[in-house]
Amino acid sequence: MLTQGIAAALPKLKTGEMTDDPEQFAELVREHQAMVFSMACRYLRNRALAEEIAQDVFLQLYRKLPSLESPDHVLHWLRWVTAHRLIDHSRHEKRRPQSPLEDAPEPAAVSAEGADPLLASMLRDLVAALPENARVVMILRYQEDLDPMDIAKALDMPIATVKSHLQRSLALLRDKLSRTKGVGI
Amino acid sequence: MNLDEELRAALRREDPSPGFANRVVARAQAQPAGQPFGFRLFGVRMMWATAIAAMLVLGTSGVFEYRQMEAERASRDAVLALRIAADKLNLARDRVLRRTEN
Amino acid sequence: MRRNLLIALIAVGTAAQLPAQLQLRITGLDGLASKAKQSSNITLDSNLIQMAGGFLGASKDKDGNDIKGILAGLKAITVRSFQFDQPGQYKMEDLEPIRAQLRSPGWSKIISSQSKDEISEIYTRLEQGKIAGFAIISAQPKELAIIAIEGSIDLNDLSKLGGLGIPQNAIPKQDKKGKKE
Numbered sequence: 001m002l003t004q005g006i007a008a009a010l011p012k013l014k015t016g017e018m019t020d021d022p023e024q025f026a027e028l029v030r031e032h033q034a035m036v037f038s039m040a041c042r043y044l045r046n047r048a049l050a051e052e053i054a055q056d057v058f059l060q061l062y063r064k065l066p067s068l069e070s071p072d073h074v075l076h077w078l079r080w081v082t083a084h085r086l087i088d089h090s091r092h093e094k095r096r097p098q099s100p101l102e103d104a105p106e107p108a109a110v111s112a113e114g115a116d117p118l119l120a121s122m123l124r125d126l127v128a129a130l131p132e133n134a135r136v137v138m139i140l141r142y143q144e145d146l147d148p149m150d151i152a153k154a155l156d157m158p159i160a161t162v163k164s165h166l167q168r169s170l171a172l173l174r175d176k177l178s179r180t181k182g183v184g185i
Numbered sequence: 186m187n188l189d190e191e192l193r194a195a196l197r198r199e200d201p202s203p204g205f206a207n208r209v210v211a212r213a214q215a216q217p218a219g220q221p222f223g224f225r226l227f228g229v230r231m232m233w234a235t236a237i238a239a240m241l242v243l244g245t246s247g248v249f250e251y252r253q254m255e256a257e258r259a260s261r262d263a264v265l266a267l268r269i270a271a272d273k274l275n276l277a278r279d280r281v282l283r284r285t286e287n
Numbered sequence: 288m289r290r291n292l293l294i295a296l297i298a299v300g301t302a303a304q305l306p307a308q309l310q311l312r313i314t315g316l317d318g319l320a321s322k323a324k325q326s327s328n329i330t331l332d333s334n335l336i337q338m339a340g341g342f343l344g345a346s347k348d349k350d351g352n353d354i355k356g357i358l359a360g361l362k363a364i365t366v367r368s369f370q371f372d373q374p375g376q377y378k379m380e381d382l383e384p385i386r387a388q389l390r391s392p393g394w395s396k397i398i399s400s401q402s403k404d405e406i407s408e409i410y411t412r413l414e415q416g417k418i419a420g421f422a423i424i425s426a427q428p429k430e431l432a433i434i435a436i437e438g439s440i441d442l443n444d445l446s447k448l449g450g451l452g453i454p455q456n457a458i459p460k461q462d463k464k465g466k467k468e
Contacts (some may be wrong), residue, residue, distance in 0.1 A: 022210045029206035037201040051201050055209050062213045119186075120195035127196065133254065142189075143196040160330045161255065164262070167328045171320050174188060256342040259331060263339035264354055266329045266366045270434045271448035273425040277407035278446070280400035 025065075029058050032075070035144065036082050042139045043086045045128040053089065057082050079144070079154045083136045090132050122180075126173050133157070137165040311422050311435040313367050315384045319431070322376045323369040331364040353448065360439035367433045374428035379406070382424060385433060389422055404428050411442075418442070 036057050040050035060081060061074070068074050127138050133155075140151045148166065152159040320326045331339070336358050343355040369377070389396070389410045398409040405427050412420030421442070423434040 022214060025213070026206045026210045029209050033205055034198040034200050037205070038196075038198040041199070042196050047202075051205065054201060054205070055212060058209045059213055062209075119191060123192055123195035127192075133258075138192070139196060142192040143198060145193070157255065158332060158334050160332045160335060161258070164328065164330055167320070170188065171326060171328070173192075174321055177188075252338070253342075255335075256338040259335040260339040260342040262329045262331055263336060263343075263358055263364065265327060266331065266364045266434070267354055267357060267445065267448055269327065269366055269368050269432060270421075270423060270436065271445050273407070273423045273432050273434060274409065274442065274446055276425060277398045277400060277409050277423065280407050281398055 025062060028061075028074075032078055033058075036078055038143055039079075039082050039136075039139055040086060042124060042127060042143060043135055044089075045124065053085055054082075057085060076154060079140070080156070083140070083155055087132045087136060122177070123173070126176055127169075130169050130172070133161075134165040134169045137162055138169050141166060310363070310437055311365070311385065311388055311420070313365055313385060313433050313435060315381055316367050316369075316377075316431075316433070319367075319369050319377055319381075322371060324372050325370040327366055327368040329364065329366040333362045336361050336364065353444070357440060357444055357448070361436060363435075363437040365433075365435040367431075369431045371429045371431075374404070376429075377426075377431055379426065382406075382426060382433075385424065389424075394420070394422070 033054065037050055037054040040053045040057075041047055044050050044053070057078065061078065064077065065074075068077060127135060130138060136155065137151055137157075140146045140154060141148075146154065148159055148162045151157070152162045155162070320328065340355050340358040343351040343358070371377075386408075388394075389408075394410045394412050396408055396410050398407065400407040406424060407426075408424045410420075410422040410424075411418050418440055419438065421434075421436040421440055423432065425432040425434075
């Protein structure tokens with residue numbers, strides 16, 4: 001894995017300006033771009049905006065890289081920065097105020113054929129309508145497959161709060177889906 | 186339907202548009218050292234010191250705001266929990282009192 | 288004399304272990320949320336309680352200060368509360384794992400009201416003559432609530448919070464300014 005070579009790359013990146021070895025950095029971006037972009041995309045439901053924010057995160061990584069100590073540190077740092085950038089973004093977002101999941105209309109009923117892609121889209125919409133912190137917790141749980149303890153560490157959040165977010169969010173999703181005809185929960 | 190599995194499928198990772206990494210590198214290389222914070226005049230060392238200080242301040246205030254939100258949420262949960270407890274406590278007491286009176 | 292001292296030391300040692308063993312674990316209710324039209328699932332540890340108290344301390348209203356006073360002595364709060372559309376969504380047997388814990392030494396049932404399809408029970412656990420734990424089981428045909436509180440609490444102070452009504456929607460809503468949790 002490239003990040004295991006980061007220790008070797010670090011001395012080179014530390015010295016002088018940060019423009020050393022762009023191809024190595026590009027490889028690092030490719031390794032983590034799906035994670036960062038997907039977190040943003042699931043959070044915002046807007047691909048263009050997600051790419052913009054993902055780019056900003058990697059630019060921040062480019063500046064931060066010399067002080068990161070290990071591949072795990074890079075991964076943890078990326079998750080932490082991405083999560084908080086997304087939360088900060090939605091807090092300051094004024095053009096498109098988000099309505100809470102409770103007020104979201106029930107999704108359109110799923111047709112019998114091709115239910116999976118439609119259900120997936122429905123779930124993504126519902127997750128994106130969750131409150132900010134709950135949304136990030138759900139994305140880390142179901143996109144990154146982190147357990148509650150790892151989510152708590154990634155977000156610097158008490159584990160009880162993580163579990164509460166998960167339980168509440170799942171209950172809300174079940175409630176919304178169960179009111180949609182044709183979706184059996 | 187297993188909601189957990191459906192959520193995993195729905196939230197599976199996907200890649201950004203092709204060439205994303207190259208665009209990031211191009212942007213990174215287009216930024217001269219120190220430009221993000223505009224302190225070129227002060228030299229590279231001062232730029233680093235200022236950049237680190239700014240990131241610490243922004244990072245700290247971000248964490249502070251996050252903790253404020255968590256405190257607000259915890260307080261709402263605590264209030265709700267205690268009110269539920271109070272209602273059930275009073276309900277139990279009222280039932281016992283009614284039975285005693287009867 | 289030496290024997291009495293030994294017995295006293297054993298008693299103290301055992302008592303010191305009791306709190307961890309007697310903390311109520313609310314189990315066996317996992318499937319009920321999906322059947323409920325409304326549910327509350329609240330778990331607050333000492334860290335969150337402290338944060339909540341700090342936040343409420345900044346509040347100027349009397350309720351906030353009253354609640355902050357109650358929170359000051361608490362170490363943990365757990366609430367599982369369900370409201371159902373129809374009766375029969377849970378069985379009294381579902382409560383047995385919880386009630387079995389409350390029959391263990393250390394817990395005392397101080398209020399009990401039971402009829403054919405309703406139970407209201409309140410339990411306390413004392414340490415050095417003061418309440419160190421408190422549990423409520425409130426089971427009605429279309430509602431079920433289990434509450435477990437660890438720490439020092441005055442039941443009269445808690446009782447005064449009642450009558451304010453449980454919010455219709457147990458989950459916080461977005462306020463008009465667009466802030467949300």
